[in-house]
Amino acid sequence: MRIYTVGGCVRDRLLGRAHGDRDWVVVGATPEQMLAAGFTPVGKEFPVFLHPVTREEYALARTERKRAPGYHGFVFHAAPDVTLEQDLARRDLTINAMAMDETGALIDPFGGRHDLEAKVLRHVSDAFAEDPVRILRLARFAARFHDFTVAPETLALARRMVAAGEVDALVPERVWQELARGLMEPRPSRMFEVLRDCGALARLLPEVDRLWGVPQRAEVHPEVDTGAHLLLVLDAAAALDAALPARFAALLHDLGKGSTPRELWPRHPGHEQRGVELARAVCERLRVPAECRDVALVVAREHGHVHRALELDAEALVELLERCDALRRPALFAHVLDACEADFRGRTGYADASYPQRARLLSALAAARLIDAGAVAASAGPDGAAIARAVHAARVEAVRSALS
Numbered sequence: 001m002r003i004y005t006v007g008g009c010v011r012d013r014l015l016g017r018a019h020g021d022r023d024w025v026v027v028g029a030t031p032e033q034m035l036a037a038g039f040t041p042v043g044k045e046f047p048v049f050l051h052p053v054t055r056e057e058y059a060l061a062r063t064e065r066k067r068a069p070g071y072h073g074f075v076f077h078a079a080p081d082v083t084l085e086q087d088l089a090r091r092d093l094t095i096n097a098m099a100m101d102e103t104g105a106l107i108d109p110f111g112g113r114h115d116l117e118a119k120v121l122r123h124v125s126d127a128f129a130e131d132p133v134r135i136l137r138l139a140r141f142a143a144r145f146h147d148f149t150v151a152p153e154t155l156a157l158a159r160r161m162v163a164a165g166e167v168d169a170l171v172p173e174r175v176w177q178e179l180a181r182g183l184m185e186p187r188p189s190r191m192f193e194v195l196r197d198c199g200a201l202a203r204l205l206p207e208v209d210r211l212w213g214v215p216q217r218a219e220v221h222p223e224v225d226t227g228a229h230l231l232l233v234l235d236a237a238a239a240l241d242a243a244l245p246a247r248f249a250a251l252l253h254d255l256g257k258g259s260t261p262r263e264l265w266p267r268h269p270g271h272e273q274r275g276v277e278l279a280r281a282v283c284e285r286l287r288v289p290a291e292c293r294d295v296a297l298v299v300a301r302e303h304g305h306v307h308r309a310l311e312l313d314a315e316a317l318v319e320l321l322e323r324c325d326a327l328r329r330p331a332l333f334a335h336v337l338d339a340c341e342a343d344f345r346g347r348t349g350y351a352d353a354s355y356p357q358r359a360r361l362l363s364a365l366a367a368a369r370l371i372d373a374g375a376v377a378a379s380a381g382p383d384g385a386a387i388a389r390a391v392h393a394a395r396v397e398a399v400r401s402a403l404s
Contacts, residue, residue: 001029003058004084004099004107011095014106014116024051024058025087025099028080031060046076061087064127085109089125092134093141097124115151122151129157132166136178139194146187150194158198167203175204176286183247188238189231192251196227207278208251210258215266222348224266226257233346237339246338248292249299252279253343256300275300295335298324299343306340309357314400317364318392326365327395337361360403367402368395 004025012019026034031047039049039058047060062078063086084099084107091097094112106113110124121141128134135158142150161167182191192208195201202209212227223229230251237250256275260268279300283293305312305320312320326333341355371394380390
């Protein structure tokens with residue numbers, strides 16, 4: 001039995017980066033030997049065990065063979081005669097196909113260290129084409145290691161996979177998982193650039209892909225192209241260290257511009273409401289978690305109004321806060337503001353611009369939340385509509401006083 005650390009922890013150690021959980025591969029062992037050593041089995045499709053003390057995962061060396069389209073169409077083989085090199089050969093990228101033994105000696109049969117030094121993302125073998133999730137992982141690693149380039153042969157292979165319909169077999173949950181992880185990387189725009197370059201974006205998120213080539217008014221958007229704006233917005237959200245709900249909302253905020261009739265370009269009247277329906281469809285298709293969905297729909301509908309917050313009087317501010325459900329869900333509204341600030345800054349020349357709209361809206365929200373809604377309701381009588389009007393009026397008056 002020989003034990004190696006493999007994958008991302010080896011890569012990050014060579015890069016001098018902090019890494020989280022270690023991945024272990026065991027060569028020359030049987031499941032029975034692992035059980036006898038006190039390990040706990042947890043793998044469903046292939047043998048994975050938890051260490052009796054550290055609770056880290058140890059996987060038996062394995063090979064895999066494609067038998068059907070899609071992510072689940074694999075047969076795995078784990079046995080004592082499977083070598084470390086055979087196990088590494090099934091991995092996606094050369095930088096993830098390295099191992100270290102217990103002495104710290106590097107095992108690098110596919111040139112991963114060279115590609116790390118050259119800053120290249122390159123597939124290990126043509127087996128890359130057997131798993132469409134690897135296209136998403138390639139794009140995600142491009143967002144993490146944003147100064148790396150994708151090897152031309154790897155991009156060409158990804159394009160052939162898309163043409164063969166492989167990405168069409170991806171299950172929504174796995175697409176969402178990889179998109180969510182990519183959005184949280186330091187340069188999320190790179191993920192969508194790679195997906196677009198290989199044609200996968202048009203298959204997975206056609207609503208996003210069609211934004212490229214759609215012009216906007218240059219006096220508002222110096223970058224003009226809506227797709228170029230989207231990439232700037234995604235990176236602006238990352239620069240704000242925004243949470244996933246805000247970053248996902250940033251991704252979907254302008255979908256309505258992709259459906260604007262050409263004769264109206266570069267104006268996009270009504271794009272917000274069209275965008276809401278498109279964003280809703282994306283969320284349903286990918287089975288997006290409720291919080292991310294709710295923030296995305298509010299931002300798609302209200303980002304223009306949020307940008308105009310400095311022009312709004314107390315009445316309009318309270319109406320906006322109520323439409324955003326900010327009084328009941330202030331944490332959701334915080335994500336909305338992050339996405340809107342990213343939208344504002346995601347324009348050529350605006351990366352470091354101030355966004356005073358945030359402070360005005362937060363001041364209005366704080367004032368509106370100070371009123372005693374129960375007391376107002378009690379004095380308004382039993383009629384529900386009258387209570388709603390009275391509470392709204394009290395909020396408006398509180399906001400007017402605070403802003404004056």
